[in-house]
Amino acid sequence: MPLITAIVPSPRHPGRFTILVDGKSHATLSLDAIERLGLAVGGDVTGLEERIEAEAARLKVYDRALNMLAFRARSSAELARSLVRKGEPRELVDHAVARLQEQGLLDDAAYAQSFTRMKVLGAQQSRRRVQQELARKGVARTVTDAAISTVFEEEGVDQRAIVEQAARKKLRSLTKLDPVVQRRRLYAFLARRGYDSEDIRHAMDAVQREP
Structure with missing residues (x-):
C-alpha cells in the first residue's frame, strides 16, 4: 500500500510542494491541488495516482507559462505557440492559458x-x-x-506629426544625396514603416521646405 511519507516545500519551485510516497519523490503539486485531492502524510495514494499525475502535469505547464510571462509580456496566442513549440501538449497549454486569463495574468x-x-x-x-x-x-x-x-x-496621437518627426530624423542621414535620390529613399523608408502615401507626401513636403 503506497503511503505519503512527507509533503515538503519544493526547493526548486517556490510555492510548490513535493509529495514523497514511501520515501521517494512522487510529484510536485500546488497547495490547492493537495487540498483538493485530500492528500496528507500517512495517506494512501492507491486510486489517486492518475489524478496526481494529471495535476502535476498541468502545474508544470502552467508554471512554465508563468515563467515565460515573467520574462516577457506575450499575447495569448503567442504564449500558446511558444509552449507547443517547446513540446508541451496542446491540451495542457490551453488549460494553462485559460487559467492565466481567468487570473488576469494574460490579457x-x-x-x-x-x-x-x-x-x-x-x-x-x-x-x-x-x-x-x-x-x-x-x-x-x-x-x-x-x-x-x-x-x-x-x-493625443497625431499620425501626421509622427510621420513628420520620423521623416525629419531620417532626412539628417540623407543630406549629402542628390535631392531626387534623397526623396526616393525617404519615401521608401517611411513606406516600410507602414505610413500611408498621403501622410508620407505631406511629411516629405513639410520637412523638405524647412531650412
Whole structure:
C-alpha cells in the first residue's frame, strides 16, 4: 500500500510542494491541488495516482507559462505557440492559458495597448504597422483596433506629426544625396514603416521646405 511519507516545500519551485510516497519523490503539486485531492502524510495514494499525475502535469505547464510571462509580456496566442513549440501538449497549454486569463495574468487587450504605446510613441510606427505586428502575434483584429483607438485618444496621437518627426530624423542621414535620390529613399523608408502615401507626401513636403 503506497503511503505519503512527507509533503515538503519544493526547493526548486517556490510555492510548490513535493509529495514523497514511501520515501521517494512522487510529484510536485500546488497547495490547492493537495487540498483538493485530500492528500496528507500517512495517506494512501492507491486510486489517486492518475489524478496526481494529471495535476502535476498541468502545474508544470502552467508554471512554465508563468515563467515565460515573467520574462516577457506575450499575447495569448503567442504564449500558446511558444509552449507547443517547446513540446508541451496542446491540451495542457490551453488549460494553462485559460487559467492565466481567468487570473488576469494574460490579457490581450492590455497587452495590445502596451505594445501600441511602445511602437507608436517610442518607435514611431504607423497604425497599419502595429496592426500587422499584433496580427502576427495572434491578437484578434477587434482587440487590436480597440487598443489602437484607445492609445491614440488617450495620448493625443497625431499620425501626421509622427510621420513628420520620423521623416525629419531620417532626412539628417540623407543630406549629402542628390535631392531626387534623397526623396526616393525617404519615401521608401517611411513606406516600410507602414505610413500611408498621403501622410508620407505631406511629411516629405513639410520637412523638405524647412531650412
